[in-house]
Amino acid sequence: MRTITSWDLFCRVVDNYGDIGVCWRLARQLTQEHGHTVRLWVDDLRSFEKLCPAVDVTAEAQRVSGVDIRQWGDDAQVAALLAADAHATPHDVVIGAFACAVPEPMLQGMAALASQGTAPVWINLEYLSAENWVAEYHAMQSPHPQLPLVKYFFFPGFARNTGGVLRETHLGAQRATFNASPAAHQALWHRLGVDDLMREHPDALRVSLFAYANPALPTLVAQWEASPLPVICLVPEGLAATQIAELPGSTGAAKAGARWSRGQLTVAVVPFVPQEHYDPLLWACDINFVRGEDSFVRAQWALQPFIWHIYPQSDDVHLTKLDAFLARYAPALPEAQANALRTFWHAWNGRPDTLDWPALVAAAPTLRNRAITWEHTLLHLGDLAANLVAFCEKQVK
Numbered sequence: 001m002r003t004i005t006s007w008d009l010f011c012r013v014v015d016n017y018g019d020i021g022v023c024w025r026l027a028r029q030l031t032q033e034h035g036h037t038v039r040l041w042v043d044d045l046r047s048f049e050k051l052c053p054a055v056d057v058t059a060e061a062q063r064v065s066g067v068d069i070r071q072w073g074d075d076a077q078v079a080a081l082l083a084a085d086a087h088a089t090p091h092d093v094v095i096g097a098f099a100c101a102v103p104e105p106m107l108q109g110m111a112a113l114a115s116q117g118t119a120p121v122w123i124n125l126e127y128l129s130a131e132n133w134v135a136e137y138h139a140m141q142s143p144h145p146q147l148p149l150v151k152y153f154f155f156p157g158f159a160r161n162t163g164g165v166l167r168e169t170h171l172g173a174q175r176a177t178f179n180a181s182p183a184a185h186q187a188l189w190h191r192l193g194v195d196d197l198m199r200e201h202p203d204a205l206r207v208s209l210f211a212y213a214n215p216a217l218p219t220l221v222a223q224w225e226a227s228p229l230p231v232i233c234l235v236p237e238g239l240a241a242t243q244i245a246e247l248p249g250s251t252g253a254a255k256a257g258a259r260w261s262r263g264q265l266t267v268a269v270v271p272f273v274p275q276e277h278y279d280p281l282l283w284a285c286d287i288n289f290v291r292g293e294d295s296f297v298r299a300q301w302a303l304q305p306f307i308w309h310i311y312p313q314s315d316d317v318h319l320t321k322l323d324a325f326l327a328r329y330a331p332a333l334p335e336a337q338a339n340a341l342r343t344f345w346h347a348w349n350g351r352p353d354t355l356d357w358p359a360l361v362a363a364a365p366t367l368r369n370r371a372i373t374w375e376h377t378l379l380h381l382g383d384l385a386a387n388l389v390a391f392c393e394k395q396v397k
C-alpha cells in the first residue's frame with residue numbers, strides 16, 4: 001500500500017498575486033501541517049517575492065519555510081533541475097495549479113513511474129467558484145490521450161462535494177489571540193506606519209481597501225468624505241492606491257506612507273505586507289475590501305463584513321460567479337441587510353446599482369453575525385489542503 005508524502009506543485013503566475021498566493025499557502029500547509037515534502041515550481045519569482053520577501057528571485061533552486069522552490073522555465077530547464085535533485089523523479093502527487101499544463105519532462109517521468117505501477121496522482125487544481133456545477137465536476141477524471149496517466153479535477157468550493165477552501169489549522173486560535181491583544185494591534189499599526197493615526201482617531205471606522213482599479217471608487221470616496229463617522233482607509237500599495245492617489249484631495253502620492261484627509265475621510269497608503277501579515281490587517285479592520293481569490297477567502301475567515309471585487313473576466317462571466325456566491329451567502333440575512341450587501345457588491349463590480357455606504361455601515365453588525373454562521377458552514381467542508389491529501393491517498397489505495 002502506498003502513502004502520499006511528497007508533492008510537485010506547478011504555478012504559472014497569470015496576473016497579480018492570487019495564483020502564487022494560493023500555491024504558496026497550500027505548499028506551506030502541506031509542509032508544515034502534514035509534514036510532507038513539497039517542490040513548488042513557479043514561473044515568476046518577482047510576484048512571489050512580494051508575498052514572501054525571503055525568496056531569492058535569481059535562484060533556480062532554493063528552500064524557504066521548508067518548501068523546495070524551483071524556478072519554472074522551459075522544458076529543458078525543468079529536466080535539468082529534476083536531474084539535479086536528489087529526488088530526480090516526480091513526487092507522489094503532481095499538481096497543475098489553476099489548470100496550468102504540467103511540463104512535458106514531468107509528464108514523461110510520471111508515465112515512466114506509471115509503467116512500474118507507481119503512477120503519481122495527477123491533479124488539476126481549479127479556480128474557486130460558488131457555482132452549483134462545481135460539485136458535479138469536482139473529482140472528475142480525464143485520461144491522457146497518449147500516456148498511461150489520469151488527471152483528476154479538484155475544485156475548491158463552498159458546497160458539499162467540493163474541495164472546500166484553504167484554512168490553516170491554527171488560524172482560529174491565532175485570530176482569537178490577536179483580537180484579544182491590544183499590543184498585537186499596536187504592533188500591526190506600527191508595522192503599517194499608522195500607529196499615530198489609530199491613536200488620534202480611536203473611534204473612526206477602519207477600512208482596508210484591496211481592489212483592482214474600480215470606476216466606482218470616486219463615488220465611494222465621496223461617500224466616505226461625507227460619512228457621519230470618520231473613516232480611515234488603509235490602502236496597500238498597488239492598483240487601488242494608484243487610483244485613489246489621482247482623486248481630488250489627494251497629494252498624488254501612492255507609495256506607502258502617503259496620507260491625505262478630506263471631510264471625514266483619511267486615506268493612508270500602507271505597505272504591501274508579506275502574506276502571513278495580511279490576515280491581522282483583515283482582523284483589525286471593521287470592513288474589508290478584497291479581490292480575486294485568496295484575499296476573498298481570508299476576508300471570510302476574518303469574521304468582518306467584506307466587499308468582494310471579483311477578478312473581471314470576458315463576457316461578464318465573473319458576474320455570474322459573484323451572484324453564485326451571493327446566492328449562498330445572502331439569503332441567511334434579513335432582507336434589508338441582504339439588499340444592502342447585494343446592492344453594494346453589484347455596484348462595486350460594475351452592475352447598474354447604486355453604491356450606498358451608509359446602508360452598508362448600518363448592516364455591518366448583522367453582517368458580522370452572518371460571518372460567524374458562514375464560518376461554521378465552511379468549517380463543515382473541511383480545509384482544502386486536508387481534503388486534497390485525503391483525496392490523493394484514496395487514489396493510491
Ligand code: TRH
Nearest residue numbers: 015016017018021236272273274275291292293294295
Ligand atoms: O492579486 P489577485 O487579484 O490575484 C488573482 C490573480 O489575478 C489571478 O490571476 C486570478 O486568477 C485570481 O486573482 C482570481 O487577488 P488575490 O487572489 O486575493 O491574491 C492576492 C494575494 O496577495 C493574497 O494571497 C493575499 C496577498 N497579499 C499580501 O500578501 N499582502 C498584502 O499586503 C496584500 C494586500 C495581499
